[in-house]
Amino acid sequence: MSVNDMKNIDLSLLSLDFTALSQLISQRQISATELLTQHQRAAAKLNPALNAFITINTSENSEGTNQAGALHGLALGVKDNIDVCHLPTTAGLEIRRHFLPDNDAFVIRQLKQAGSAVVGKLNMHEGALGASNHNAHFGHCYNPHKQGYTPGGSSGGSGAAVAACIVPIALGTDTMGSVRIPASYCGVFGLKPSRGAVSNRGSVPCGKVLDSIGPLARSVRDLQLIYPYMVAYDAASISSERLFFTPNAPKKPVLLVPNDLQVFNVDASIMSDFNANLIAWQDLGCEIRYFQLADFDPTKARRAGLLLCEADMRIEYATEWQDKRELFSDYLSALLSFIDTKSALDLTKAHDVVTLAKLQARSWLEQGDYLLLPTTLQRAFSMQEAIPANQADFTSIANFAGLPALSMPMLSSAKLPAGMQLVGKIGSDFELLDLAAKWQQLTAYNYAVSSAISFLYK
Secondary structure, three states: OOOOOOOOOOHHHHOOOHHHHHHHHHOOOOOHHHHHHHHHHHHHHHHHHHOOEEEEOOOOOOOOOOOOOOOOOOEEEEEOOEOEOOEOOOOOOHHHOOOOOOOOOHHHHHHHHOOOEEEEEEOOOHHHOOOOOOOOOOOOOOOOOOOOEOOOOOOHHHHHHHHOOOOOEEEEEEOOOOOHHHHHHHOOEEEEOOOOOOOOOOEOOOOOOOOEEEEEEOOHHHHHHHHHHHOOOOOOOOOOOOOOOOOOOOOOOEEEEEOOHHHHOOOHHHHHHHHHHHHHHHHOOOEEEEEOHHHOOHHHHHHHHHHHHHHHHHHHOHHHHHHOHHHOOHHHHHHHHHHHHOOHHHHHHHHHHHHHHHHHHHHHHOOOOEEEEEOOOOOOOEOOOOOOOOOOOOOHHHHHHOOOEEEEEOOOOOOOOOEEEEEOOOOOHHHHHHHHHHHHHHHOOOOOOOHHHHHHOO
């Protein structure tokens, strides 16, 4: 099979999750090499429309070497701020266009050892500092469900590639919601791990304390399959922690649900879908217990988190900012210049606001097992529209508090998808996946390829 031959792409095959694809490989109905070629062809065919990839790995010898590994045959998409040896790591920045790492990121090495291969490096918002995936240097990435619409960000390419069935699983990074926002807008599952569960070594920082590498997939069972190979203590990473994980959710968990969503200008269709989706959780045996989200000011906290990210990025790119400022877009230049108007006292206050979010989340979770709330306050919007400032209002608290959070598609008849998220205590990552898997089994939810995506393959 030639990678460049874009005929004979089998969407019925590519739309299967990796768990099903792995079974086909085990039954010798398809080889890992043939499957990888299908993914590479899909990437090449759809990229002109979606621009999900900054770099497509066209090597015909790029399949994973561990043929006995649990992830043998997995064609992985990787956000372009995570190092993959011999593929550029741009972080969506012009100043890094030609950066070629000599080593894999720690998490990539873990996944390759388990048998996975990398299809390519995925588009992202410039520097990971944004949630729409506009990118002045490498082109905007688009939502496969509606051309011209945002896939979310900053891991927009990851959400788009998974939703479009180019790859079954992709990695993103989540600083204030950058895995979960694309998962919501693209209608897939996205996990933000507990802080320190997955090593960040070999990734380009946006907010050093807030960043987490997390996976996106079209099924919970795929996340359950890949996540154990991502979690590992890395002594060489300052962010890595030895965490104790509990494997299963309680039989009758208490879900804490906001009773004041209207205060936050949540889109009416999001509120309607969210309230309707509570029934399935109750059918699963969950107790719904209400709390006031307005006890916390997400807008103030989001602004504080953004300021800390801007400070981290100014330090990370100090030399380039000094010598090559013209290579930063007007958008990013404005953000990184804002820090010049702030004092050390302002940064300390911002840090205090973020720290208080951890105490607030702890207080909430003393009342129940998990938070359940919409992932985003709106659905995907046109890339030509003004960007809502509140996209990360419901996602950022998990980053501030270091908590695991899982975005999952809401059951809905709306044309564009939207997500709801479970947020748990530190170390409850596998509990969230267990509960979501039970939800998927109860509801018989199965990712449906939209007509817009099918059209891309014609």
